[in-house]
Amino acid sequence: MTIAAEILRRTPLYALHLELGGKMVPFAGYEMPVQYPAGILKEHLHTREKCGLFDVSHMGQGFLAGDSAALERVTPADVAGLKEGMQRYGLLLNEAGTIKDDFMFSRLAGESDLYLVVNAGTKEGDFAYIAEKLSGAAVLTPRFDRALLALQGPLAAQVLERHSPGISDLTFMKVVRATIAGAPAIVSRTGYTGEDGFEISLEGADAERVARALLGESEVLPIGLGARDSLRLEAGLCLYGHDIDESRNPAEANLMWSIGKRRKDAKDFPGAAATLDGAPAIKRVGIRPEGRAPAREGAEIADKSGRIIGKVTSGGFGPSLNAPLAMGYVESAFAAEGTPIDLMVRGKPLPAVIAPMPFVPHNYRRPTK
């Protein structure tokens, strides 16, 4: 046992996590619950069947004032074209055009500022980088003091409706200011589980009261980071620092969908030439091992002749899939769905196949036309 020299930060829900029996672990500089007494498996399945509440207050929130379209200097997403009341996913690119982070940005109705959410482990660096690159055009104000809750699962809308009448009218990727259990909030119909659900940004001081109100509903269980990871992996969603990082560009990461059409045509983002050349040497893919044994992050991927062609970047067991699953990078010639490969686990080849993602179908509430 080693004693961490690092001083860990706590979210506004720290005391509540302890009260709920959360098993606290260091994550991205914070003490966070990896699981509660129910355990990862039950927490995962409960979120897919009913509804789970996640504390994601460690993530980096902030507001960008001024010429918000200047954000396009550091992201290939279409920022200028984002309509009011909408949220969008973007990649934050470094000067070389590789992935510094991924983030969400929102344009609230009637407000000129953009609301941003970046990853926890990268938030200080991201915000310094954005501030520097947008200097003179826009001003970024971090709000790391705010709390962020995620309410996820097929029953999330009916639960949240009880605490914010009308909120269930919101559809996927929409965002509004609303009142949740009496507290002012920014609510988006988004998440990181592949399920329908909401992300709720609150003043830190309101977080515990709102969390208690939601946990008081019979459908809701608190969910830790362990199940958050298995849920996002089944949904085929990237975890920054693992599936994407500064060694990958958007084409290699198979995230070209996050680049706006206008931006592709204009080729006006960092690394545009390399990203748009259409022939990445390696690609991010989904992988299904044939047996029951999971392959973990770092496992090498071999072709059927034993030559190493890539590496697993996320791997584990999918409780809803009831099978192991993985994500990783392979040479592009092996990236087609159905390609047989081997995963090197404890020195032995484990037969696997390149598989489509998501592994478990997304269950988003898209608008009906």
Place this chain on the structure above:
Amino acid sequence: MSDVRYTDQHEWIRLEGDEATIGITKFAAESLGDVVFVELPASGKTVKAGGEAAVVESVKAASDIYAPAGGTVTSVNAVLEKEPSKVNEDPEGAGWFFKMKLTDKAEFTKLMDTAAYAKFVESL
């Protein structure tokens, strides 16, 4: 007549006559969380005391299971291949991993007994 001993890696070993049964303790099963896969040794494999003998995977991570004493594997609990959750449900009973014939019973005798292990767990 059976006798149970424990390792500081949280394996248990129960000796009945010549044959020992090995598994992981309740404490280990709770720490690991939901077990989703168990890799068992082949029957006939010889293992040394403290050598890697099996692998247990939870949703989160893989952990090695070490042989508490040296010997030859005589049989494995094949049920775990289909129902790895047995390790969580009954770690010190139906969730056993494998049986082996010990090379040297002294390696067994010097391990922690029930009282010593209980004390050890309390100290963690």
